[in-house]
Amino acid sequence: MKSEKYDFDLIVIGAGMIGIAISLAYSKKGLKVLLVEKNSSFGTGISSRNSEVIHAGIYYPKDSLKAKFCRRGMKLLYDYCKQKRIANKKVGKLIVQTSSCQENKLREIYKNGLANGCNELRVLDQNDLNKLEPEVKGLNAIWSPNTGIVDSHSCMETMILEFEKEDGIVVFNEFLSNIDPTNAGMECSLSDSTIIRTKKLINSTGLQSALLTHCIKGFPKEKIMQISLCKGTYFGYSKPVPFSHLVYPIPNKEGLGIHYTLDLNSEGRFGPDTEWVHNENYDLNEARTEQAFIEIRKYWPKCDPSKLRPIYSGIRPKIGTKNKFHKDFMIQSSEQHNIPGLINLFGIDSPGLTSALALAEYLSDHYI
Template identity: 40%
Template structure:
């Protein structure tokens, strides 16, 4: 049976970031993923936004790791030629009734350590984005966009340069500790395998809970819940009316931030995501959603041409809470919490997981 120092299960942004961080001190490192390519699920099916860290509870892991991760990510992109741009985001109050919510967001951002927000009145907002309807806004200059696929490839390349190896089509079906290390077993390219590792990172994303359930000795009470939350996107054909990312006020009693407008690096405008909890992996986007999307978008973009809205793609986030429940924090579960040596479980790594990925990897390294 082959033996190695570190096994990273899951080749999304967080798993690859962990591999790139750990391989310098653990060159005998293997990354495995059940899919045919890296980042197949949550990491490549999102808004591709580098978040500034405005929304999360001050002092929470999401707030701290987003802020640290944002700066690490911008530096990584510059050092590794990953396409990105600090495009800026407008948080918009479309009516006077939303002004208090906007002010609360500004206060929360300040408490989180984000001190560069700029308040805009209606006149300033109209000069900046003439097609946008709103009575006031906050400009977040630290918000950006990134080519998530190029980022994933850069992490993989950095890890492989220092000796890490990647095995795709490789599913871990079970983990158990034999007193001298972790035995991982499963299927690789359809063939059974067993491998031994001293340290294991469960960065399984949507499937992290299932892997924890198949980990011998894992206390049932320490296996975090997982709720799959789908978000769908529509593209807007033709030239974009906006130069910035546009975010309405967060919707009350939902798991999302509202249907916002984002741009990719090619200038393509897209709207989303909405929020729908699902039980199965379903990445389809129903054309019948066009009208509900249009209704939400017209609140801040009255001139929307519904015929230019085209179904684009969807993603699914692993949430720790279900519909109507308060938002949960990232859960970076260490040996001190579950009692098993050399194992770290990463649960509920949803937004801002891409932005925070390098900071999450740094925290994982400190715990090993």
């Protein structure tokens, strides 16, 4: 029996927030796009296991991809939500200095934010901080009024529907385990032996981004990135938390620290913490609650540990190892690996949700 064959201008692998945004951006330019997802629905990986925060671009080094795409992405995401009537809210965020030894770090974060164009930031003293959040303990804080929250599931669903209206095609329950570069692009086969050919392919598989490169025939081994898995557990609180804004500690070397985020129902959670793991496993561990409480009470002394419990977890892909990891997004094109038409996206962790539309805009403008 002869296999069916279909031709596309672009195949995007991975239907999370990033992959969906990229597929939509290219389809709007008139390209024939196929979006392939290994799971039975969209956004079931990194995109559904995060804080759903729209970041302002404060922390990231000037001229980094994270700084560039986060700041632009914030505007694009708020605009898209307004246009499509997707639930979101600018609740604002406080980055809290809880000890005198953190003052220099707070000032560095503030200066970095200004360098990234976050001119709306303000430094608050203890009195002004407590006017916003009476129960937060802090000496000083950075106030970021543009930081917000979004219904990320509705956002992805809306983009999928718009993508399909642009004649884009989505295929679920498929993992392309055989990708063969050809003179005309790449050739792949689906599980039913259907052959799909494409001029370009974008690897947007998040945690599986390095694994997928092993499936590409002739991909240079020295260009395969090592991806480490950084798991984060989120904690619920059994009584209402008396915060009306997002509350963050001073960041640590592995992330933004155990912070408090609201959702659109005015409920909240603390997290994520940091745990390096070897496998994709979202099991919850009650024992992690004690350390989370120790971190939370630094900015909320009234926190009751008996009311904290783990509620869900997520995993962030880090390029490198626990002790030495790359802190920026990575776009790997043919300039690096010499396979025409192939783009690998590595290390797309936070602020990936905020950056998605800007990253899609950049790729569809530069790799057309």
